[in-house]
Amino acid sequence: MQLSATSYDERLTAPRSWWLISFLVGLSMALILLPFGTLPMLGGLVGGTAVAAVAASSYGSQRIRVVGGSLIAGEAKIPVTALGEAHVLDPEEARAWRTYKADTRAFLLLRAYIPTALRVEVTDPEDPTPYLYLSTREPERLAAAIEAARTAAAS
Template identity: 85%
Template sequence: MQLSAAPYEERLTAPRSWWLISFLVGLSLALILLPFGTLPMLAGLAGGTASAAVVASSYGSIRIRVVGDSLIAGEAKLPVRALGEAHVMDSEEARAWRTHKADTRAFLLLRAYIPTALRVEVVDPEDPTPYLYLSTREPERLAEAIAAAKAAA
């Protein structure tokens, strides 16, 4: 396996507002437990905040990587030779491809809080997936990394 000329790695972290929401979940739980006393209230604040933060962190832990001759996007791992043309999409086009233009057979690595995306055609005749829809903050860089990995393979 050769190393890609343009390695790429991105973690699709949750937005900062989600951390505030995690605190508000803990605060809500603390208010619910307030009639039971100070200790249950503090436990509710800590436990609710921690639980909501774990959920936000795990949802934002998905990574997209181009490593050697493979594209790894969440649970999917494909060799770059099975990939066709990559289409960089702005927010309007990305919204269209995740709604009315979407194919139910496509692999969607979708994060609604990331407006831009990359659509990569799958050219492997054995694979029924027509394309990969990848939410990414840097679609141009990801497309370049895939192209460089295909050229190096």
């Protein structure tokens, strides 16, 4: 299977249960506003649900992409030539790297609802960041896309 340098794009969407929680927040607002009448109650249901849904959508809008010889993870954009080895982390290792093994200088794109991750070493001597910790649902595919982009950039 041949991978191109633009073969990876993932949005770290919030789990479905968060949308149910958004509705429950709206329901809570409706109950709080119930003593003021039907119209405020409906406004609380719609407004509370909308605000909670926007918050869930915003938190789940972060993306990880490998595009044009760069890894773009949230706000970070790093050329793949400045990256070293990628380590696929199972749920247990991922938990260890976001807790007691974590380096405070590392870049973390962390989503606790995603159990697996990829840890990518940063080899640029000018960059104080030792590694990138990226929560991802497909760490093997992301590692392969980074390697393919690095190989394409070296050619």
